[in-house]
Amino acid sequence: MLTKKSLIGLTALGALALNAVPAMAQVTAGSQEVHAYVGETFGDDLTDRRISGRTPELDDDVTYGLRYGYNFTDAWGLELSLGQTNSAVTGLPGRDIDLDLTTFDVDAVYHFNPSGRFVPYVVAGLGYASADLDRPIIGAVNGGSVRIGDDNGFTANAGVGAKYFVTDKVSLRLDARYRYLDKVVDRFDDSLNTFETTFGVGFHF
Structure with missing residues (x-):
C-alpha cells in the first residue's frame, strides 16, 4: 500500500511540475538537490547452492527512497541515497518469505549538458545493504538440515539517467x-547482480 501511494504521489507531483514556470537555471556549482523516487528492482539468486532442491531468489519488486545531492561544479556532484525494497524470497520448497532490503549509497555523479533543460548523467558508487528476513529459510543441503538467516554487506552501483528541468527548482528524473x-543471507551466500529502474521528482536549491 505504501509503495502504491508513493507512486501515485510522485506521478501527481510530476504532473503539477509540468504546468509550472519554465526552467531557467539547471545544474550549477554549489547547488543542492533532494529527490524522491520509486521504481522496480530486479532480483537474482540468493545462495550459491540449492536448498531442498531449489535455489532461493530475491523477487522482482517495488523500490523507493530519497536522494540528496551536492554539486561541486556544474558537471561533478556527490549524491547520498537511502533506498528501501519490500521484496520476498521465492523459489523455496514452501511459501515465499518476506525480505526487506535497505540500501545506503554514496555516489559520484557526472552531468552532461549541465546548463540545458535536459541533463543526462552517469553515476557510480559504493554503499551498505541490510536485509531483514521475516523468518529463517529452512531446508536441506547434501542431506543435512540448514537454517539460513539474513545478513548485511556492501553494495556497489553504476548507471545512467537524465534530469528534465520543468522549472529552475523542479526536475523530473x-x-x-x-x-x-555482496550478500543478504548468512549461510551459503552468493553475490547478487541486480538492476533498478526508477522515476523521481527533484527539488533544487
Whole structure:
C-alpha cells in the first residue's frame, strides 16, 4: 500500500511540475538537490547452492527512497541515497518469505549538458545493504538440515539517467542502475547482480 501511494504521489507531483514556470537555471556549482523516487528492482539468486532442491531468489519488486545531492561544479556532484525494497524470497520448497532490503549509497555523479533543460548523467558508487528476513529459510543441503538467516554487506552501483528541468527548482528524473550486493543471507551466500529502474521528482536549491 505504501509503495502504491508513493507512486501515485510522485506521478501527481510530476504532473503539477509540468504546468509550472519554465526552467531557467539547471545544474550549477554549489547547488543542492533532494529527490524522491520509486521504481522496480530486479532480483537474482540468493545462495550459491540449492536448498531442498531449489535455489532461493530475491523477487522482482517495488523500490523507493530519497536522494540528496551536492554539486561541486556544474558537471561533478556527490549524491547520498537511502533506498528501501519490500521484496520476498521465492523459489523455496514452501511459501515465499518476506525480505526487506535497505540500501545506503554514496555516489559520484557526472552531468552532461549541465546548463540545458535536459541533463543526462552517469553515476557510480559504493554503499551498505541490510536485509531483514521475516523468518529463517529452512531446508536441506547434501542431506543435512540448514537454517539460513539474513545478513548485511556492501553494495556497489553504476548507471545512467537524465534530469528534465520543468522549472529552475523542479526536475523530473529517470534512472537505470546495475547494483551488486555482496550478500543478504548468512549461510551459503552468493553475490547478487541486480538492476533498478526508477522515476523521481527533484527539488533544487
